[in-house]
Amino acid sequence: MIIILILVILLVIAFIAIYNRLVVKRMRVKNGWAQIDVQLKRRYDLIPNLVETVKGYAKHEKEVFEKVAELRSRAMGAQSPKEAAEANNMLTSTLKTLFAVAENYPQLKANENFLKLQEELTATENKISFARQFYNDVVMDYNATIQKFPQTVVASMFNFKPREFFEAPEEERTTVPKVKF
């Protein structure tokens, strides 16, 4: 009788411990995503300023401006990490084109406001990729945990679902260096 009682108590303790660990890990995933989200929003805010500054010197490059604007609104409307990742990766490569275009305008390159925006966007771009790296690490840890044996029982009872990764752009998977415009 007493043995059964002790076993039950031990089981309940183990159950609570596992549940709490899962909650902590899910929290980390949420925080990781919040980090990315903050940086993405910062980038959406910087882009109109940048486009305005570049427009002042390079009026003819309409195509690039339009593409940037379109991708920006698409990225802002993304619903899931996967969608956001796709739209933002395209936005990154279009921004690279924009900075490549700027290379052709010496006056623009000397503009102080442009230089400031360039530094801010570089920093934001790096923060996004570092935040993504951190987020993917915690997602991997979380997803692995909810599939392991005793944890998976608790996970399915309380509806802990695997999370999506924030995929890196194609070229960054092979070459490690962070973006530099």
Place this chain on the structure above:
Amino acid sequence: MRETLYDLIGANKRKTFLFIIVTSLFLGAIGYVVVQYLHWGIVGYVFFAVFIVIYNIVLYYNSDKLALRATGSVPADPVEFRMLHNVVEEISIAAGTPKPKVYITPSPAPNAFATGRNPENASIAVTTGLLEILNRQELQGVVAHEMAHIKNYDILLMTVVSAIGGLIILLRDFFLRSMLFGGRRRSRKTGGQLGLILLVIGIVLAIIAPLFVALIRAAISRQREYLADASGAYITRYPEGLAQALAKLRDQYVPLKRASQSNAHLFIASPFGKDRANAAGLFSTHPPLDKRIGRLTDLVI
């Protein structure tokens, strides 16, 4: 990997604790001798006990300020040093720690250090000379190395040890001086005895001070620099950045004037000329830069 890092953090915290205990015992012994020979009685003991407790609390909360003040570092202006602030923020996102405070050390010597008691209360200082010669990615590498020291709790141990080292040197000077000048004013009856005691303490401290410096070298072993290089590279996933930065530190050497024996181990590269590039002496604080660069280049992440 994970396990060993946590072990290391535990070991660092234990060592810090041990250092504080040993210093307290040491201070206690000095206090006992002084109280005994000055016949202050029970009040003297209480006074010394309170002093030791307060000293430890002040040390724990202010060791970072000591290191920053000793090197003449000032808070980095967020507008003027925008890029540095950005880089530190990027790296703290990658490491998953709060952003440390950013300081500038006005010196042409390219170098950097981190200090503080935990990741929530940490500071990173870089010299103006470092900012001049490094590009953005190299700066990321250096900041990531310092961030690794912060995450591994190397900084607490390092700063406590350097503060205690400073105190021992201060005490040694105090006792040796009071032995020289104090003798004249003391009454003849106790003067000879007290003078002798102070002389003995002074000589013991004079012997202990260099030994203590050696102890610092042992505690903050050169292995730790390799480890910070490797975990720094893991944070950025780009070892070349730090490797290039270290190569520049090797080639463009300027001595750092405000560094001393008691805080040399804080810096990313030895602030003194000797044993920088290839020869590591028994008492050097850092492994040779050539070896560190070699290890980084061989690193597979």
